[in-house]
Amino acid sequence: MSFDAEAPDLRPAHVIVVANEKGGVGKSTLSIHLSVALMKAGYRVATIDLDTRQRSLTRFYENRASFARTAPWAVELPRHFALDHVRGAQAQDNESAEFAAFAEAIGEVEHAYEFVVIDTPASDTYLMRLAHSLADTLISPMNDSFIDMDVLSKVHHDRAHRGAVAQYAEIVLEARRKRRLVDNGLIDWVLVRNRIAALHSNNARQVDQALRKLAVELQFRVAEGLRDRVIFRELFPIGLTALDAIEEANCQLTPSQMTARREIATLVSDLRLPSRVEGANYLEARHVWFESLSSYYRELKS
Ligand SMILES: Nc1ncnc2c1ncn2[C@@H]1O[C@H](COP(=O)(O)OP(=O)(O)OP(=O)(O)O)[C@@H](O)[C@H]1O
Ligand SMILES: [Mg+2]
Structure with a gap:
């Protein structure tokens, strides 16, 4: 698959779909x-x-909205649709x-917001497929496991052997085909390793190697995601994250919380999302994003 360098008529909002x-x-x-x-x-x-x-995303933002009502600081809330x-x-x-x-939700936000983040179910539903074909950036989290890789490419007993393209990768490839026909857009597919273990293991290394090989064939990028940390799950009931001003309550951030913040920042940077430049229209950032990613995929192919 290769991408045409001719920039499509991009919609103002950048759509991030999180799916697997x-x-x-x-x-x-x-x-x-x-x-x-x-x-x-x-x-x-x-x-x-x-x-x-x-x-889950709806529950998190309900908790966050409830926290925001009495919070000692301004708590950011998105325009949320369930x-x-x-x-x-x-x-x-x-x-x-x-x-x-x-379509009504997308229509309502695509001109007024810069990013739309869509969380999807694990099952293959009509809405889930529809979301894939709208993605500008498609994030697929996965754990360091050959079981998780098996939904991308059938893992062969001899891991040097290339397996057949598997069901989830087929969904993404189909969405890319549709997307090219509809608006000549590209879907930047990023596999994000999640719940990475603190200690490096032989298994993690093997999964990483296999994933990087598959990245060329299926045309995705691999990003180092988040480690397995309690801070990434414990604040859900109060609608907060490691990024929020939890030091106000805890008095001092633990080293693990500080590292968690850095991990999130690194992930956001590795996603290479459009970023606003002072004095420029956000749509220009979207076009810069398109040019940079389409040349990345052209080089990956060659
Ligand atoms: N980096 C992490 N560190 C610690 N816990 C994590 C991390 N990522 C996810 N979890 C935990 O793993 C479990 C699954 O995560 P989550 O619900 O985000 O997955 P999901 O892909 O949305 O699941 P589903 O397919 O059921 O929608 C949850 O208990 C979550 O708190
Ligand atoms: Mg979920």
Whole structure:
């Protein structure tokens, strides 16, 4: 697959979809930390929760809104949408209703916000596929495990042997094909390693090597994500993250909390998202992003 350098007519908002058909890999955790980080960087952020059953992102922002009511500091909140799964008798009618709700949410935010962060369910649903084809940046968290890799490419007993493209990678490749036809846009697919163990293991090294090989074939980038840290999960009930002013309550940040902040900052930087330049229109940042990523993918291919 190669990308045309001709810049498409980009929509104003940059859409980040966090997805992986594998469950429990950290989609909601990354959606939470990324959306908070972008708001703290001063961007206008909208969030959409497509996980109509678990609603983790929605629950987090409900907790955050409730904390914000009595908080001693200004707590950033996004424009949040929680979509519903439509369960009527006719599948086609359900999809039309889901499409209409999703299109309405996107239509409402695509001109007024700079980033839209979409959390998705682990199951292969109509809404989940629809979100993939809208992604500018697609983030797929995964753990250092060959089981997680197996949804991208069938892991062969001889790991030097290349396996067949697997179900989740097929969804992404199909979304890319559609996207090219619809608006000649590109989907920057970033595999983010999550819950990395503190100690380096032989397994982690092997997964990393296999992933980097697969990156060329399936055209994705690999980003060092977050380590497995309690701070990434313990503040959920109060709607806060390691990025918030928790030192106000704790008095002092622990070294682990400071490292957690650095990890999030490194991840955001590795995502190579469009960034606003003083005095320039945000859409220009989107075009710079497109040029830089399309040349990256051209080189990856050659
Ligand atoms: N970096 C991390 N450090 C510590 N705990 C983490 C980290 N990432 C995720 N977790 C924990 O792992 C579990 C799964 O994470 P999360 O709910 O974000 O995954 P998910 O991919 O959204 O799951 P699902 O597929 O069910 O929607 C949660 O208990 C979460 O708190
Ligand atoms: Mg989730």
